[in-house]
Amino acid sequence: QQQVKQSPQSLIVQKGGISIINCAYENTAFDYFPWYQQFPGKGPALLIAIRPDVSEKKEGRFTISFNKSAKQFSLHIMDSQPGDSATYFCAASRGRNSGYSTLTFGKGTMLLVSP
Amino acid sequence: GEEVAQTPKHLVRGEGQKAKLYCAPIKGHSYVFWYQQVLKNEFKFLISFQNENVFDETGMPKERFSAKCLPNSPCSLEIQATKLEDSAVYFCASSQGEDPGELFFGEGSRLTVL
Numbered sequence: 001q002q003q004v005k006q007s008p009q010s011l012i013v014q015k016g017g018i019s020i021i022n023c024a025y026e027n028t029a030f031d032y033f034p035w036y037q038q039f040p041g042k043g044p045a046l047l048i049a050i051r052p053d054v055s056e057k058k059e060g061r062f063t064i065s066f067n068k069s070a071k072q073f074s075l076h077i078m079d080s081q082p083g084d085s086a087t088y089f090c091a092a093s094r095g096r097n098s099g100y101s102t103l104t105f106g107k108g109t110m111l112l113v114s115p
Numbered sequence: 116g117e118e119v120a121q122t123p124k125h126l127v128r129g130e131g132q133k134a135k136l137y138c139a140p141i142k143g144h145s146y147v148f149w150y151q152q153v154l155k156n157e158f159k160f161l162i163s164f165q166n167e168n169v170f171d172e173t174g175m176p177k178e179r180f181s182a183k184c185l186p187n188s189p190c191s192l193e194i195q196a197t198k199l200e201d202s203a204v205y206f207c208a209s210s211q212g213e214d215p216g217e218l219f220f221g222e223g224s225r226l227t228v229l
Contacts, residue, residue, distance in 0.1 A: 034217075043119070043206050043220030044158075087156060102148065102163060102171050103218060108156040 004092050006106025013113050019077040021109045023090035026071065027101075030092040034103070035064065035075045038087045047088070048075070080113045087111070117141065119221035121207050122189075127227045128197045136224045137189040140209030146170065147190050148208040148218060149182060158206075164190065197228045 005024045013019045023033075034049035050057045050064040050073065057064045063076040077084055090106040120139040128134045140147050149161040160174040164184040175182070179197075184190040194201055204225045208218040 041222070043208070043222050045220065046217045049217075089156075089158070102160050102173075104160070105150075105158040110156075 004090060004104050004106045006090050006109060008109060009107070010110040011112070013077075013080045013111065015080065015082060015113055015115050017080050017113075019080045019084065019111055019113070020074060021088055021090070021111070022072065022074045023092075023106050024070075024072045025092050027092070027094070028071065029094050030101075031095055032093050033064070033066065033073050034091050035062075036089045036091060036105075038089065038108075044089060077111075080111075082113045082115050085111055085113050119207055119209050119219055120189075121205075121221035121224050123224060124222070125225045125227070127229065129229055130199060131196050134194045134197050134201070134226055134228075136192045136205050136207075136226070138191070138207030138209075138221060139189045140207070141219055144209035144211055144219070146210045146212065147184055148210070149190075149192050150206045150208065152204045152206060152223070154203075161192070161205075194226075197226070199228050202226060202228045 003026055007022050035047045036044035037047045038044040048059050048062045048064055050066050052068050055066050061078045066073045087108045087110050089108050091103045093103045094101040122137045126134055145166050148163040151159045162172045162175045162182050163170045167184045179195045182192045204223040206220050206223045208220040210218050
């Protein structure tokens, strides 16, 4: 019930291309879906997040698409740059009104953007 | 401070020894979270605090792990009698509230158990 499944494990994209990372969840009570970016030797940092009342959220080159009926959400990185090379984690949690749960992370996707 | 400060950055312990890690949350943040990241990147939630009170300890292996957040002191995570499988990076994060929101992570403490 708490699991978040992330794919692919790794991804190589050419500079300027689109990177797509997918996540699926099981618990329909989840109501917060963030993506975190982690560089080697650093802690993860929040990139973008979405709540289930919208189907898409865009911030700069980063877009979350959310499909509530399929229980899936994805991260799209447009015009991928070498500086985007990092590990990306999707996550999900429930707020207090939904029966609180701490953030549960997917297993991560290592993205390499080739120059 | 403006960032989550974790110490030490690296810690090496022999199997069976004690390990203690520290975390200073961002000033004004009342929630502290501990996560364990093992070699394959997977994050495992351990415990969270609301100020000095345990908020959620569902992930905590209680036999050897303990944690505290005391007033005017860094939070701590202690592992008694470390085992090889405790080797991991331990991340502390803080947030302003417990409801889903941005977690601010420290840079982690790498524990190596030999």
